[in-house]
Amino acid sequence: MHALQGRVQADVAYSELGAHLRELYARGTPIIALCAAGIVIRCVAPLLSNKGAEPPVLAVAEDGSAVVPLLGGLAGVNVMARDIAAALGVSPAITTSGELRFGTCVLNPPEGYALADPGQGKRFVSDLLAGESTRVEGDAPWLDDAQLPRSASARLAIRVTPHAWNGREDELVIHPRSVVAAVALGEASEIVARVRASLQAHGLAPLSLAALVASSEDMAHAALAEAAASLNVPLRFVEPRSADDRSSASLPHKLLNAALRIPYETLNDDHAQGVALALSPLAIDPHTIGRARGRLTVIGLGPGSADLMVPAARDALDEATDILGYETYVKMAGPLRADQRVHATDNREEMQRARHAFELASEGRSVVMVSSGDPGVFAMAAAVLEALDASDNNAWAAVELSIVPGVSAALATAAQAGAPLGHDFCMLSLSDNLKPWSIIENRLRHAAQADLVMAFYNPISRARPWQLDKALDIVREYRAADTPVVLGRDIGRPGGTLRTVTLAELHSADVDMRTMVIVGSSTTRRFSKGAQWVYTPRWYQ
Template sequence: MTPPAIVILGAGALATARRVQALYAGAQVHGLQGRVEADVTYAELGAHLCELYARGTPIVALCAAGIVIRCVAPLLSNKGTEPPVLAVAEDGSAVVPLLGGLAGVNLMAREIAAALAVPPSITTSGELRFGTCVLNPPEGYALADLAQGKRFVSDLLAGESTRIEGEAPWLDNAQLPRSNSARLAIRVTPRAWDGRTDELVIHPRSVVAALTGSGSGSGAQIAGRVREALNTQGLATLSLAALLASSERMTDPALAEAAASLNVPLRFAQTRAGDGEPPGNPLHAALRIPYETLHDDADAGIALALAPLAIDPASVGRARGRLTVIGLGPGSADLMVPAARTALDQATDILGYDTYVKMAGPLHADQRVHGTDNREEMQRARHAFELASAGRSVVMVSSGDPGVFAMAAAVLEALDGAENAGWAAVELSIVPGVSAAMATAAQAGAPLGHDFCMLSLSDNLKPWTIIETRLRHAAEADLVMAFYNPISRARPWQLDKALDIVREYRAAATKVVLGRDVGRPGGTLRSTTLGELRSSDVDMRTMVIVGSSTTRGVARGDGQSGEWVYTPRWYE
C-alpha cells in the first residue's frame, strides 16, 4: 500500500498524528505552513487534499469529517479507483472512514482505532453485517465486476445465503450466511465471468504469460496477443499475475508498454538459446511452483502457465533493475519534488552520503540503507549499479539537484567506464531537485534573473588555475555568479583569492547574497556588497551569490526588514 499522508491543521493534532504515523512505514505528517512543524508543509488545505487524492495517496485527516468531504467532493466520480480517506479526531477519540471502501479504508480504520484504543466508526452495511468487505479481496485477487458485486452484496443483505466455490481463505472467519444449496455463489476462479447474475466472481492472479522466442511488435500488439491467448483458453485478463520475457529483451520498451497495458508487473528470466536459435521459453527458468501449460503458440510467441493458487509476481524471475538519482532539495521536505519522494517510497535500497540519507527519511523498515563517506562517489555509483543490475530498485541520494556538483555525473561516469551488459540494462533515471543556488535565490528575490553561472571553488577535483580562469571569464562577462564550496578549513584562502579576482571587474557596491543552510532548520539569509564581504562571513555551508553590474535591491514591504535582491532581465 502507498504510505498514507497524515494531514493536520495545528500543533494540537501532532501527537495523535505521530501515533498514526508509527503504523505505516514511509508515512509522513503534513502540516499547515506557519502553524506546525511537520515532515511536509502545505499552504492551503483544500488544494493539498485534492492533490493527494488525485495522486491516489491514502489520506488520514485529523480534522472534522465535513471539512474533508467538502474539500475532495469535486473529485468524486469512480468508487472503484478512489484511495482510502479517513477523518480522525485531533485527540484520537474518533476514527471515521469516509472513502475508499474498495481500497481497504475500513481495514485502515480498524488499525488506527486499535492503536488509539477507540472503536472505529464503520458505517458500511456489508462490513458491519459480515465482518469483511466481500468486494475487496486481498492482494493477488481481483473482483470480476464491481456493479455485479454490489448487486450480490445487496442480495445477501436482503436475506439470501451463499456458497463458496474455490479457495477463499480470507473469508473463513467472515460471518456470511452460508448454505451448500444457496442460489448465490462466490466463485474463485481464473476463468472469465460469463455474466451470470447469481455469482460473485473473484479471479486469483494465477496465470503467467510468457513471451517465447524473439518475436517483435509494438506494446499494443504484444498485449493484444496475450489477451487473445487468454480469451482462447477462457481465462480472464484479471487472472494474469505477470508478463514474463527473456532477460535478453530487458531493454525493449515495447515489453514495458505491454505490461502497463495489461496492468501487470514485467518480469524476466535468463534463458539459454541454442546456436543460431532464439531464446527458449522463460517459464521453465522462472517458475518454481507447479503449473500447467495451457497455451504455447510458437507463431504468436505466447505461452500461458496456470498455477493452482495466486502467484506472487516477486517470485517469478526478477524485475528489471532500476536506479534513480534524486535531489533532496536544500533540506526542507516541502521543497523536495514529489517524484523524488515517490522514488524513495518505492526503493529497496538507498545509497548516499550519510548526512543526506538521514535527510531523506522517513524510510521503510525493510529498506536497505547504504550510507558512505562523502568522498566515495565512484565506489558508491558502482555499488548502485551492482545492486540495480541484480533486479533491485535503487535510489541514489544527493542534496540540492543531483546534476549540480552532485551524484548524477558520478553515476553516468561509472556507466561510461563500464563494459557490463547488466549495468547497461538498468533502467536509469535522474530526478531534478531544487539546488542550493535556486533555494537561496528564491528567498533573496531573483538575483539569478538574468544570465548566471555556477562555480565550485573546491580544487579537490580540478586545479585552482582552471578555477581562476573561469572566475575571470565569468566576471568579465558580467555574469551573476553562484559559488559552491566557497571555503573550508583545508583551503581558507581560496574565497579571498576568488573575491580579489571578481573585484577587478565589479564595483564595490555590487550586490552579494549569502544563504547559509537555506531550507534547513536555523537557516539564515542576508545581503551585503562585494566591498563589505569578508571571507569570515562565509563557511562551507554558505551559498554565495555575487550579482552582476545590473543586480539591484528593493525594500521589502509588509513590515519586513531588509531588501529583495534581483537582476533585471534587460540591459540599459
C-alpha cells in the same frame, strides 16, 4: 506526519490543508487525518469520481476516542480502521452494511485476487442483505470465517475462477491472479495483442493475469515495460537456460520452465505466436517469479525543506528498497520505512557509492541515490553516469536509470533574495578537490569579463581558507565595488539566513562551506520596498 507550517513540527509541512489533502488523495496516498470528519470530506469532495480507485481515507479524533473510515471501501479502509481502533482500544465507526452483517468486505478480496465487476458486486451484496443465501465455488480461504448466509442449493454463487465472467447476475466472480504469460520480444502493441488473444482463446479473464515474463537479455527494451503497463501487471525477467533457448521459436515456453517453481498447466502450444500461458491452481505472487528490472533513481532533495522537494523525488523515496547517499543527506530524506535499507557513506566516497548503487539495482532492487539540491549540479548524477560510462557490465547497462531534478542551492537562494539570476549567469565550484586551481582562476576571469552573474558553490573550507579571497580579487578587477552580493546560508533548512552586501564589503570571514555566494553583474540592482530585493534585469543598456 504532515502538519500545518508553523504550528506543528512534522516531517512534511503544508500551508493550506485543502490543497494538500487533495494533492495526496489525487496521488493515491492513504490518509489518516487527525481532525473532524467533515473537514476531510469537504476537502476531497471535488475529487470523488471512482469508488473503485480511491485510496483509504480515515478521520481519527484528536483524543483517540473515534476512528471513522470515510473513503476507500474497496481499498481496505475498514481493515485499517479496525487495526487503528484496536491499537487505541476503541470501536471503529464502520458503517458498511455488508461488512457489519458478514464480518468481511466481500467486494475487497485480498491481494492476488480481483473482482470481475464491482458494479455487479454491489448488486450481489444487496441481494445477500435482502435475505438471499449463497454458495462458494473455488478456493476462497479468506471467506471461511465470514458470516455469509450459505446454502449448497443457493441461487447465488461466489465463484473464484480465472475464467472470464459470462455476465450472469446470480454470480459474484472473483479472479485469482493465477496466469503467467511469457513473451518473446516485439513491439508493445503486438505483445499486448498476442497476450490478450491468447487469454481470450482459453476463456481466461485479463484480470487473472499475474505477471508478464521475458528474457533477461531483453531487459532494457522499453516495449516490454510498455506492454506490461498496458496489461497492468508486473514485468519479470528470467535467464534462458541455454544459448539454444535464446534463439528458439519455443523461447516463451522455455521461459515459463525457467520461471515457475510450482505446478502449472501449459495452455497453448503454438510457439510461432511469441507467447505462452501457464495456469496455476492458486494465485501466484509475481515476486516469486524471476526478478524485476532493477531501477536506479538519482534525486535531489532541494535545499533542505520538505516543501521544496519535488513530488517525483518523494515518490522515488517511497518506492525504494535501498537508499544511498552522504549520511547527512540520507537523514534529510526521511522519514523512511523500517523495511528500507539505508547505505549511508562519507561525502568523499562518491564513485564507490555510485558503483554500489548499480550493483544493488542490477540485482533487481529499486535504488535511490540521494543528493542535496539538484543531483546534476556538482552532485551525484555526474558520478553515477561516470561509473556507468566506465563499466562494461551488461547488468549495469540494463538497469533503468533516471534522474529527478531538484531545487539547487543557487536557485533557492536567488528566490529568497528576489531574482539575481534573472539574466545570464553561471555556476562555479571553488573547490579544487577535482580540478586544479588554475582552471578555476581561468573560468572566474572569463565569467567576470563576460559580465555574468556568478553563483559560487563550495566557496571556502578549513583546508582552503584563502581561495575565496583570491576569487574575489579576480572578480573585483571587473566589477564595481557596489556590486550586490547575496549570501544565503542553509537556505531551506532550520536557522537559514540571507544577507546582501556589496562586493567591497564582502570578506571570506562572512562565508563558510554552507553558504551560497551569488555575485551580481554590472546590471544587478538592489532596492527596498516592503522588503529588501535583489534582481538582475532581463535587458542590457
